[in-house]
Amino acid sequence: MADLRLNLAGIESPNPFWLASAPPTNSGYQVQRAFEAGWGGAVWKTLGDPILNVSSRFAGVSFNGQNMAGFNNIELITDRPLEVNLKEIYETKKRFPNHAIIASLMVEPTQEKWHEIVKRVEEVGVDGLELNFGCPHGMAERGMGAASGQVPELVEKQTMWAKEAAETPVIVKLTPNITDITFTAEAAVRGGADAVSMINTINSLAGVDIDSWDTIPNVAGKGAHGGYCGPAVKPIALNMVAECARHRNINVPISGMGGVSSWREAVEFMLMGATGVQVCTAAMHHGFSIVEDMKDGLNNYLDDKGIGSVMDLVGKSVERYSDWGNLDLNHQIVAKINNDVCINCNKCHIACEDTSHQCIDMLKDENGNDILRVREEDCVGCNLCSIVCPVDGAIDMVDYDNGKPPMTWNERQAAIGATASCDVKLVK
Amino acid sequence: MSSYREFALEREKIDFLLEQGYVMTAVTENLSGAFIEFTYEGNDPKKEKKERLQILHPDSRKYFSTILFQQQKQTK
Numbered sequence: 001m002a003d004l005r006l007n008l009a010g011i012e013s014p015n016p017f018w019l020a021s022a023p024p025t026n027s028g029y030q031v032q033r034a035f036e037a038g039w040g041g042a043v044w045k046t047l048g049d050p051i052l053n054v055s056s057r058f059a060g061v062s063f064n065g066q067n068m069a070g071f072n073n074i075e076l077i078t079d080r081p082l083e084v085n086l087k088e089i090y091e092t093k094k095r096f097p098n099h100a101i102i103a104s105l106m107v108e109p110t111q112e113k114w115h116e117i118v119k120r121v122e123e124v125g126v127d128g129l130e131l132n133f134g135c136p137h138g139m140a141e142r143g144m145g146a147a148s149g150q151v152p153e154l155v156e157k158q159t160m161w162a163k164e165a166a167e168t169p170v171i172v173k174l175t176p177n178i179t180d181i182t183f184t185a186e187a188a189v190r191g192g193a194d195a196v197s198m199i200n201t202i203n204s205l206a207g208v209d210i211d212s213w214d215t216i217p218n219v220a221g222k223g224a225h226g227g228y229c230g231p232a233v234k235p236i237a238l239n240m241v242a243e244c245a246r247h248r249n250i251n252v253p254i255s256g257m258g259g260v261s262s263w264r265e266a267v268e269f270m271l272m273g274a275t276g277v278q279v280c281t282a283a284m285h286h287g288f289s290i291v292e293d294m295k296d297g298l299n300n301y302l303d304d305k306g307i308g309s310v311m312d313l314v315g316k317s318v319e320r321y322s323d324w325g326n327l328d329l330n331h332q333i334v335a336k337i338n339n340d341v342c343i344n345c346n347k348c349h350i351a352c353e354d355t356s357h358q359c360i361d362m363l364k365d366e367n368g369n370d371i372l373r374v375r376e377e378d379c380v381g382c383n384l385c386s387i388v389c390p391v392d393g394a395i396d397m398v399d400y401d402n403g404k405p406p407m408t409w410n411e412r413q414a415a416i417g418a419t420a421s422c423d424v425k426l427v428k
Numbered sequence: 429m430s431s432y433r434e435f436a437l438e439r440e441k442i443d444f445l446l447e448q449g450y451v452m453t454a455v456t457e458n459l460s461g462a463f464i465e466f467t468y469e470g471n472d473p474k475k476e477k478k479e480r481l482q483i484l485h486p487d488s489r490k491y492f493s494t495i496l497f498q499q500q501k502q503t504k
Contacts, residue, residue, distance in 0.1 A: 329490055357431065377432040404490075407497045412490075415497040416455045 002302035028088025041100030134200025159191025201227025234259025245273025263297030
């Protein structure tokens, strides 16, 4: 039985699965239900001046029968007065003293406002604070959330103001709606952040009803952009976590989120540098009880790997992530079709012929049966055939020894540059 | 359609010049691919002093640059 306990910048929780600040953490009733179900922590739905919401608020994006492959919302921060939330936080913390409760905060970008809310929230015994610089809709129109989170100077300054008043660890939650998230992550670190979290939701419009021509979702026939999350955003989130994790100036823990639906994504995020994960869409889709499978799966995975503590996973894959210019141009893999498993659907042939490098031939074997064969010398190892193949084990991508030494793009360009500057004269 | 044949032809041309005593002395890369300038360093007066190859195929461009890279590593 592995040790699932987490420590993120001094915030301890019995496991690495936290509910993200969102509708599932709107009230004490919900957070207590979540803790009863087994969640290790919860980031309380963002506190600030109570807002007004619209109806409707959510839209699911389905793909090929997969419900909620993506999820869009136009709901804002808490619509309840601060006192009500604080009372419920206090009661919840009293009942679950070993679980992590982090208060998500959003106020106007002034020093006084940050000092006020930090002090009031810490009085009820939260374990940490998460500054919401990421919410892309509604609040951003009022200069908060993503609007301030897209400006590094504002991230730095507001983090500093929060830190001036804070006694608990301060996590800065970043928006993905920016060209390079490391700029704002660095700003958070300069402001004194104890940790960063990412990603908040991505600017989105879930769809347009092609019969009514209304947007999805819409409010009395009118729509506004929302925030996108769910399984579809995982690759975007994972990259942002990884880019921050490998950045030399971002040396604080990262709380990862964005499409975590099972223990597998949690492992991926932690390997890429996240100290624990936050979850929202999967809980909204399946309920709080999904955390049981998450904990069991993670525990089994760690046991299988012989890893004693979940903390030992953090960052183990970061050194394997680099810039494209550092990849080996001479490494070669090729597709190998196993005709005893292949069902001759020809999807690989079509994909290769139409959209890749035309290296899969449709042939007959000695008995006249249809077979597919890869011309290895023409295969560029793009993986497309194995991706479109509907049958497990029908196509393997295998290493191909071309006898060439490893050479990266950066090394190649340096070698060519050396000839231009007459540094070398070369013969075979 | 085999793209490998195009590569093999270009590789042959590169190998031929190198075997004849030419050395790669300059490489220019632009929208049209790579242009390699070869300079003859042997003793045969009948040989052209300079030869130039345009290399189109990506595998050939990897090929000649791998030779450059390897040789530079060896001479360091």
